[in-house]
Amino acid sequence: MPYKLVKENHFILYKGIIIEPQIRDFFIGRIWTRVNTPFPQEKIEKYKEQNYFNKKPGISINRSIGIFNRKRYKCNRCHNEQQNEFVQYDCARCNKTCVYCRHCINMGRITSCTDLLLWNGPKPKVKKTHELVWSGAFTDLQSTAAQQLIESLKENRNHLLHAVCGAGKTEILFPAVLYALKKGWRVCIATPRTDVVLELFPRFKKVFPKTILHSLYGNAPSHPGYPQLVIATTHQLFRFENAFDFVIVDEADAFPYTYDRALQKAVLKSKKVGAPIALVTATPSAKILAQMKREKWGYSFISRRYHGHPLPVPRLEPLWSYNKIIQKGRIPKKLLDWTTTRLENKEPFLIFFPTINLMENAIPLFQQLDKKILGVHAEDPERKGKVLKLRNEEIPGLLTTTILERGITIKNVQVAVVGAESKIFNSSALIQISGRVGRNVLFPSGEIVLFHHGITVEMDEARNEIIRFNKEGFRMEAK
Ligand SMILES: [Zn+2]
Structure with missing residues (x-):
C-alpha cells in the first residue's frame, strides 16, 4: 500500500x-x-x-x-x-x-x-542515453562553430550563431543538442515559421533515434511520451513555463518574432531561469548584434557555405508594369523566357510573389506553359504536400508567397522574385530567398533573379551583403 x-x-x-x-x-x-x-x-x-x-x-x-x-x-x-x-x-x-x-x-x-x-507533481526520470547518428563531415568552420556553441553551454551563456544560408546551420547544432540531452537537459528548438518546424523535425528525428522528440505547431497531431527535445513554433512557447534548460531560436530574424515583443518574452518564459539561449540566423539585426556584444554572448560566424562555393549573387532585372500585364492575362516577356528556360532545362524553380492576389492571377497563366505548375501560400492546407512534390520532381515549379523564403532545401532549385521592390521583400527576406539557390554540393550555383519595377535600397543592401559574405569567406580561406 x-x-x-x-x-x-x-x-x-x-x-x-x-x-x-x-x-x-x-x-x-x-x-x-x-x-x-x-x-x-x-x-x-x-x-x-x-x-x-x-x-x-x-x-x-x-x-x-x-x-x-x-x-x-x-x-x-x-x-x-x-x-x-x-x-x-x-x-x-x-x-x-x-x-x-x-x-x-x-x-x-x-x-x-x-x-x-x-x-506540481513528480517528474519522470530523464534519459541520459542519447545517440547522434550522423555520418556527415564538418568543414573546419562548421566544426569550430559547433565547438564554440558547446563552450557557451558549458559556461551557461547565450550564443549567436551567425551563418550564411547553406552553411549547414542545422548540422552545426547536432553536437550541442547531443551534449545538452546527455546532461539530462530538456531542449527546445523554436522557430517563427511552421515550415521550418516541418523541415527540421524529420531531420532531428533521424539523427537522434533514441530521443523522444515532439513537433508543436498550430493543429499539429499529438504524440505520446515525455519529449526531451521539442521542435516548436515560437507561438507554441506561450504554452510553456519554466520548462527548458536550453532554447535554440532558429531563424531568429524572421517575422513575426523580430517584431513581436510578446513572442520574445514567450521564449524567455518557456526556459528555466538562467538557462542559455542560442540564436541562429543568417541575417542578425543590428539590435541582436548590439545585445550580443553588450551581454558578452558567445559568437560564431560562418561566412562560407558547407560546400565551400560562394553564395549566388542576385541579378536585378527590370520587369516594368508586371502587375498590369499579369492582370491583363499575360506573363511579362522576360519572366516568360526565364520560366521556359527552366522548363526546357528541367530545372525545378520557385517564383516568389509579393501578394497572394497577384500570385493567384498568375497561376492559370503559368499552367498554360505546364499544367503541373502549382501555387502555395500561408493558408494553403496542402502546402506541405506541394513542397514535397517539387522536391520529388513530380512538378516542375512552384509559385509562392514569402512563406517559403526559409528552411526550404531543394536540389538544383532556380529562383525568381517578381516585384522585388515590394515592401514585404526587405533585405533579410531577399538574402534568405537567394539562399535557397545552390545549396547542394552537386549544384552549387544557380539562378536568382530579382524582377522589379524600380530598384530599392533593400535590394541593393541584400546584394551588397551577399557580395560581402563571399569576400569574407574568401578572406578567411586565404588566412
Ligand atoms: Zn494573452
Missing part, C-alpha cells in the same frame, strides 16, 4: 491517486487552461484536489497606485502587458465584467476568470 513520508519516521496512509504517465508527461513544463485539456475534466479535478497542479489566474489584475487607481492587466499565458489588448466583456459564466487577452486569442481565449494549470 502506498505511504507518504510526512515527517521522519512518521508515515500516514497515502490517499493519493496513481499518476498516469500520459497526464504527467503532457503537463510538465506547460501552462494550460484548466477547462481545455486533452483529458477528461473530472480527472483533472481529481489531480487538482491532490495538489498535483499549481494554478494561476489567466489574467492578473494589479491596481496602480495613484489618484486614478487604474487597473493594469497582465496575461499569464503570453505575458502580454499592452493594456489596449485587453478587452472587457460581460461574462455569462461569472455574471460579471471579465477581461480577455486579445494578443494570444488565436490559441483559445484567456480570460480573468480562466484558471491556468502548472504541473
Whole structure:
C-alpha cells in the first residue's frame, strides 16, 4: 500500500491517486487552461484536489497606485502587458465584467476568470542515453562553430550563431543538442515559421533515434511520451513555463518574432531561469548584434557555405508594369523566357510573389506553359504536400508567397522574385530567398533573379551583403 513520508519516521496512509504517465508527461513544463485539456475534466479535478497542479489566474489584475487607481492587466499565458489588448466583456459564466487577452486569442481565449494549470507533481526520470547518428563531415568552420556553441553551454551563456544560408546551420547544432540531452537537459528548438518546424523535425528525428522528440505547431497531431527535445513554433512557447534548460531560436530574424515583443518574452518564459539561449540566423539585426556584444554572448560566424562555393549573387532585372500585364492575362516577356528556360532545362524553380492576389492571377497563366505548375501560400492546407512534390520532381515549379523564403532545401532549385521592390521583400527576406539557390554540393550555383519595377535600397543592401559574405569567406580561406 502506498505511504507518504510526512515527517521522519512518521508515515500516514497515502490517499493519493496513481499518476498516469500520459497526464504527467503532457503537463510538465506547460501552462494550460484548466477547462481545455486533452483529458477528461473530472480527472483533472481529481489531480487538482491532490495538489498535483499549481494554478494561476489567466489574467492578473494589479491596481496602480495613484489618484486614478487604474487597473493594469497582465496575461499569464503570453505575458502580454499592452493594456489596449485587453478587452472587457460581460461574462455569462461569472455574471460579471471579465477581461480577455486579445494578443494570444488565436490559441483559445484567456480570460480573468480562466484558471491556468502548472504541473506540481513528480517528474519522470530523464534519459541520459542519447545517440547522434550522423555520418556527415564538418568543414573546419562548421566544426569550430559547433565547438564554440558547446563552450557557451558549458559556461551557461547565450550564443549567436551567425551563418550564411547553406552553411549547414542545422548540422552545426547536432553536437550541442547531443551534449545538452546527455546532461539530462530538456531542449527546445523554436522557430517563427511552421515550415521550418516541418523541415527540421524529420531531420532531428533521424539523427537522434533514441530521443523522444515532439513537433508543436498550430493543429499539429499529438504524440505520446515525455519529449526531451521539442521542435516548436515560437507561438507554441506561450504554452510553456519554466520548462527548458536550453532554447535554440532558429531563424531568429524572421517575422513575426523580430517584431513581436510578446513572442520574445514567450521564449524567455518557456526556459528555466538562467538557462542559455542560442540564436541562429543568417541575417542578425543590428539590435541582436548590439545585445550580443553588450551581454558578452558567445559568437560564431560562418561566412562560407558547407560546400565551400560562394553564395549566388542576385541579378536585378527590370520587369516594368508586371502587375498590369499579369492582370491583363499575360506573363511579362522576360519572366516568360526565364520560366521556359527552366522548363526546357528541367530545372525545378520557385517564383516568389509579393501578394497572394497577384500570385493567384498568375497561376492559370503559368499552367498554360505546364499544367503541373502549382501555387502555395500561408493558408494553403496542402502546402506541405506541394513542397514535397517539387522536391520529388513530380512538378516542375512552384509559385509562392514569402512563406517559403526559409528552411526550404531543394536540389538544383532556380529562383525568381517578381516585384522585388515590394515592401514585404526587405533585405533579410531577399538574402534568405537567394539562399535557397545552390545549396547542394552537386549544384552549387544557380539562378536568382530579382524582377522589379524600380530598384530599392533593400535590394541593393541584400546584394551588397551577399557580395560581402563571399569576400569574407574568401578572406578567411586565404588566412
Ligand atoms: Zn494573452
